[in-house]
Every structure is written in C-alpha cells, then in structure tokens.
Amino acid sequence: MKCKYNKKVGDGRMADMERLQKVIAHAGIASRRKAEKLILDGKVTVNGKVVTELGTKVGKNDDVEVEGVPIDKEEPVYYLLYKPRGVISSVSDDKGRKVVTDFLPDVQERIFPIGRLDYDTSGLILLTNDGEFANQLMHPSHEVDKVYIAKTKGIPSKEQLKQLKKGMTVDGEYLKAVHAKINSTDTKKNTAIVQIILHEGKNRQVRRMFESLGFPVDKLKRERYGSLDLKGMNAGDFRPLKPYEVKQLRALAEKNVE
Ligand code: URA
Numbered sequence: 001m002k003c004k005y006n007k008k009v010g011d012g013r014m015a016d017m018e019r020l021q022k023v024i025a026h027a028g029i030a031s032r033r034k035a036e037k038l039i040l041d042g043k044v045t046v047n048g049k050v051v052t053e054l055g056t057k058v059g060k061n062d063d064v065e066v067e068g069v070p071i072d073k074e075e076p077v078y079y080l081l082y083k084p085r086g087v088i089s090s091v092s093d094d095k096g097r098k099v100v101t102d103f104l105p106d107v108q109e110r111i112f113p114i115g116r117l118d119y120d121t122s123g124l125i126l127l128t129n130d131g132e133f134a135n136q137l138m139h140p141s142h143e144v145d146k147v148y149i150a151k152t153k154g155i156p157s158k159e160q161l162k163q164l165k166k167g168m169t170v171d172g173e174y175l176k177a178v179h180a181k182i183n184s185t186d187t188k189k190n191t192a193i194v195q196i197i198l199h200e201g202k203n204r205q206v207r208r209m210f211e212s213l214g215f216p217v218d219k220l221k222r223e224r225y226g227s228l229d230l231k232g233m234n235a236g237d238f239r240p241l242k243p244y245e246v247k248q249l250r251a252l253a254e255k256n257v258e
Helices: 020-026 032-040 131-138 158-166 205-212 243-255
Strands: 044-046 064-066 078-083 121-128 146-153 168-170 173-175 179-186 191-198 217-225 238-240
Touching: 020 032, 020 044, 020 064, 020 131, 121 131, 131 243, 146 205, 158 168, 158 179, 168 205, 173 205, 191 205, 205 217
Parallel strands: 121 217
Antiparallel strands: 044 064, 078 121, 078 238, 146 191, 146 217, 168 173, 179 191
C-alpha cells in the first residue's frame, strides 16, 4: 500500500503499523515527546538501522531498539488497584517494603502505577504498561478529577475550605483544590471527614494543604479517579479496566487539553 506521508520500515501491513514514537511511548519507555527526541538524536534503531525520521511507521515484526535495548511490543493493559495503606506506589523498593505490583502477581506485562499515592494513603490507583496513556492522564492540564476523603485533626471552617479552593503557596509551590466540603464532623474527638477534589497531583498535596491550614491529615483515601471508583472492592483488590472505561478516561484526558 502506498503511503504518501510516512516512510514504511519492515514488512508489516500498513494498517497494522504505528508511528515509531507512539510505539516507544506505548512501551512505557518515554513520553511521546521524549520518544521523538530519542529518534531525532539517533538513539533509535529499527531492524538494526538508525532511524531519525519522525514519520516512520513500524509493524509488529520490526525490531525496535532504544539506546541498544530492544523494546517489548506488549499489548497495552490497564488495571485498577485498591491500594491499601502501607504500600509503596512503585514497582520495586530497595527497603523491601510492599509495592503496588505485588498485588498483581500474575500480570506478565511490565506494568507501572500512573502517578502515586503516599505510603500511608489508600485508594484507587491505576497501573498500565501504556506510557503514553499514563502521561496523558498525569498532565495537570488534563483536569481529571481525583476525589480524596481526608480525616483531619481539627475541623476546618467554611473560610478555610474556601482557601483550599482559592489556592495557597506551600514551600514555594502553588497548590489548589477544585472543590472541598465537610462530609461529617466529630466535635468530641475534634475531627472532620472532608472531601477534597484535585486536578493536580503534586507531592503529598492534600496533606500539605491541610497541614498549612493547621489540620494534620490522619487518614487519606482516594475514592475516585475520573470516571472510576472503588465500588464493590476491598483494600488489596484489583481488576482490569473494561475497554469502555479506558475509552472514557482517554476522552476525559483529551477533552480537557488546554
Ligand atoms: N495527596 C496526598 O497528600 N497524598 C496522596 O497520596 C495523594 C494526594
């Protein structure tokens, strides 16, 4: 088949072929932009030949190497995990602590978590081997709702909740919530259960925001991510995403691009 714009490499049928930068991004090696730079810098070979043309298409039978390391052409997979507290959002830990991938021992693909939850935070975390999908979702301009339930020591006032939505600078970093409301309070124990929604995913963002107002967070759980929630799941459970759920997340991320 003739293709006007793209140089074809290898013997794959054009219909099954993908742009080289997309294949590299899907393998979880780099974002698409970084993949493009790797190609332009001459770090990528296809079937042993350096390829520096961004339009190049490759098929399943082509051998792609990035800096001399072959990439795995795995099918993309997507999982949702209800992360318990006391687990690292990583694929390995040099201190031997439990990591999120320990909960999916039979998954053969090289999955990694999309973003992170703190060691002491429980809740919804996605895992995939699709680097491009992960980058899309993590970009703050994509405005995917992340809904957290925080148990705070002390009870924030309405004004203080407004402050979370107005934004604040903590340790030189501007942090902002999309929404914050009190779900319940315990005046005897002087604690509150607060729902807070973020679009950003900055380091320890919820804890730092509450702490800066004088309310240490005792417990934190992410109960929703975009269109997904934890209904019917217990801590430690995982499930594959349904194709329509992946589509919905992609649409969410794409819709909100600035
Ligand atoms: N905000 C936090 O403080 N911790 C998390 O794990 C996620 C958001």
